[in-house]
Amino acid sequence: MKQFMNFIGGEFVATTKTFDNRAPVDNRVIGKVHEAGRGEVDAAVRAARAALNGEWGRMSVARRVELLHAVADEINRRFDDFLAAEMADTGKPHALASHVDIPRGAANFKVFADIVKNVPTESFEMATPDGGQALNYAVRSPLGVIGVVCPWNLPLLLMTWKVGPALACGNTVVVKPSEETPATATLLGEVMNAVGIPPGVYNVVHGFGPDSAGEFLTTHPGVDGITFTGETRTGEAIMGAAAKGVRPVSFELGGKNAGIVFADADFDKAVAGMTRSAFENCGQVCLGTERVYVQRPIFDKFVAALKARAEALKPGPSEEAGVGIGPLISREHQQKVLSYYAKAVKEGATVVTGGGVPSMSGVLAEGHWVQPTIWTGLPETASVIREEIFGPCCHIAPFDTEEEAIALANATDYGLATTVWTENLGRAHRVAKQVQVGICWVNSWFLRDLRTAFGGAKSSGIGREGGVHSLEFYTELRNVCIKL
Numbered sequence: 001m002k003q004f005m006n007f008i009g010g011e012f013v014a015t016t017k018t019f020d021n022r023a024p025v026d027n028r029v030i031g032k033v034h035e036a037g038r039g040e041v042d043a044a045v046r047a048a049r050a051a052l053n054g055e056w057g058r059m060s061v062a063r064r065v066e067l068l069h070a071v072a073d074e075i076n077r078r079f080d081d082f083l084a085a086e087m088a089d090t091g092k093p094h095a096l097a098s099h100v101d102i103p104r105g106a107a108n109f110k111v112f113a114d115i116v117k118n119v120p121t122e123s124f125e126m127a128t129p130d131g132g133q134a135l136n137y138a139v140r141s142p143l144g145v146i147g148v149v150c151p152w153n154l155p156l157l158l159m160t161w162k163v164g165p166a167l168a169c170g171n172t173v174v175v176k177p178s179e180e181t182p183a184t185a186t187l188l189g190e191v192m193n194a195v196g197i198p199p200g201v202y203n204v205v206h207g208f209g210p211d212s213a214g215e216f217l218t219t220h221p222g223v224d225g226i227t228f229t230g231e232t233r234t235g236e237a238i239m240g241a242a243a244k245g246v247r248p249v250s251f252e253l254g255g256k257n258a259g260i261v262f263a264d265a266d267f268d269k270a271v272a273g274m275t276r277s278a279f280e281n282c283g284q285v286c287l288g289t290e291r292v293y294v295q296r297p298i299f300d301k302f303v304a305a306l307k308a309r310a311e312a313l314k315p316g317p318s319e320e321a322g323v324g325i326g327p328l329i330s331r332e333h334q335q336k337v338l339s340y341y342a343k344a345v346k347e348g349a350t351v352v353t354g355g356g357v358p359s360m361s362g363v364l365a366e367g368h369w370v371q372p373t374i375w376t377g378l379p380e381t382a383s384v385i386r387e388e389i390f391g392p393c394c395h396i397a398p399f400d401t402e403e404e405a406i407a408l409a410n411a412t413d414y415g416l417a418t419t420v421w422t423e424n425l426g427r428a429h430r431v432a433k434q435v436q437v438g439i440c441w442v443n444s445w446f447l448r449d450l451r452t453a454f455g456g457a458k459s460s461g462i463g464r465e466g467g468v469h470s471l472e473f474y475t476e477l478r479n480v481c482i483k484l
């Protein structure tokens with residue numbers, strides 16, 4: 001049985017309290033996770049502080065960049081180990097994990113190392129009251145010890161998306177991976193040691209949220225800032241914890257994203273794009289679309305086409321050929337998604353396809369499967385249109401005008417992403433400007449350039465990460481003013 005231990009000060013640390021790690025495909029116990037108590041979290045924060053005050057804190061940017069490139073190279077060298085670990089933890093299809101999760105997990109180190117190496121800082125000359133001159137210039141220092149609290153949907157990708165820039169900026173980190181997906185964060189500890197990242201720079205503490213490692217880390221006074229990806233409600237709790245000591249937070253939170261398909265869209269591309277945005281990763285992507293609005297002239301044709309695509313997604317384990325959809329992460333999440341499937345029916349939805357659990361054979365019958373599901377016919381007040389489900393499902397409603405589509409898209413407390421499909425360039429610009437979200441894709445979905453700002457509006461987040469914007473959170477910008 002695999003043991004997932006904490007990684008503190010460059011060493012793997014066992015504890016006496018463990019919990020089960022289960023495979024989503026068949027609910028089998030595949031590992032034991034060593035839960036960190038207050039003592040281990042404190043040791044991790046102290047190790048991170050010592051590294052900050054030690055070799056890592058004194059290291060030149062050029063050497064740091066070199067080491068982070070080596071981390072990326074080592075992830076790529078051990079690609080198959082990371083792939084196997086991520087697939088076992090999440091059950092996601094091989095094609096997805098091998099094309100998205102692991103390569104991005106590696107790229108996050110290189111991209112941010114290069115950004116930090118090349119970013120300029122500002123300087124201003126000024127006239128002084130005595131007729132002389134002064135020079136102002138900015139310097140960036142690391143924020144300090146960063147608490148990184150992660151979700152389970154893209155474990156390595158979303159963790160390194162924060163650890164990459166944090167380390168590139170010279171910080172040290174204590175990572176709390178999701179209790180559902182401990183594997184790749186633990187494996188990354190081996191990579192850090194292998195390439196010579198000093199002990200204490202990267203630490204991992206395992207456990208849950210409240211009264212466990214998540215709470216112990218976010219309430220720890222030795223943590224200088226907290227970066228978090230997860231549910232909006234959890235963000236509220238962490239924000240409360242961060243208030244003590246007035247520590248900065250960066251939050252990437254939930255979404256209830258709209259997709260808008262105009263009648264002038266390239267129909268086949270729109271159907272293919274919406275299939276991905278509704279069902280990829282079994283709908284467990286915060287940027288995914290759960291509310292689809294289609295202009296009336298193509299509504300019926302679009303519903304029929306998306307139905308055909310949904311029904312063609314073959315459920316199965318990661319390695320099986322032709323698999324298009326994996327299971328949900330956990331039994332608990334399966335129950336949550338199925339409760340929404342029941343609610344939709346109760347609130348009067350027409351179930352276009354899905355709505356239940358696919359029939360799986362043998363041990364797979366114990367997995368956390370649900371059918372890709374499409375509804376129509378619900379009022380905008382329905383629960384499945386208002387609340388984030390995080391499953392492979394969407395409601396499709398017709399609209400008539402551009403203004404109506406924008407109003408529908410914006411009628412939510414969330415503001416993470418929108419995907420718009422149209423061949424009319426003017427309309428694309430008008431809609432993109434008016435949707436209240438952090439990212440608006442036009443004729444695409446989940447195209448990511450890591451130099452761009454990423455984050456959510458409204459209840460979907462606080463702050464922006466990506467490119468130089470990550471520096472806003474991971475560094476303190478200081479001004480030096482010299483009288484000449």
Ligand SMILES: NC(=O)c1ccc[n+]([C@@H]2O[C@H](COP(=O)([O-])OP(=O)(O)OC[C@H]3O[C@@H](n4cnc5c(N)ncnc54)[C@H](O)[C@@H]3O)[C@@H](O)[C@H]2O)c1
Nearest residue numbers: 150151152177178208209214215230231234252253254286
């Ligand atoms: N905006 C984004 O970029 C983005 C990306 C991925 C996922 N998400 C969101 O994440 C959610 C799914 O992920 P999840 O279920 O893992 O989220 P979650 O909020 O339940 O858990 C995320 C992490 O927070 C920890 N945690 C929970 N309660 C805590 C507390 N009180 N104090 C400290 N830590 C605590 C968990 O143990 C876990 O590591 C969805 O809402 C999704 O939209 C957002």
Ligand SMILES: O=S(=O)(O)c1ccc(CO)cc1
Nearest residue numbers: 153158161285286287448454
């Ligand atoms: O900014 S990214 O790292 O590309 C990213 C990918 C997916 C999600 C949503 O789950 C959030 C951020």
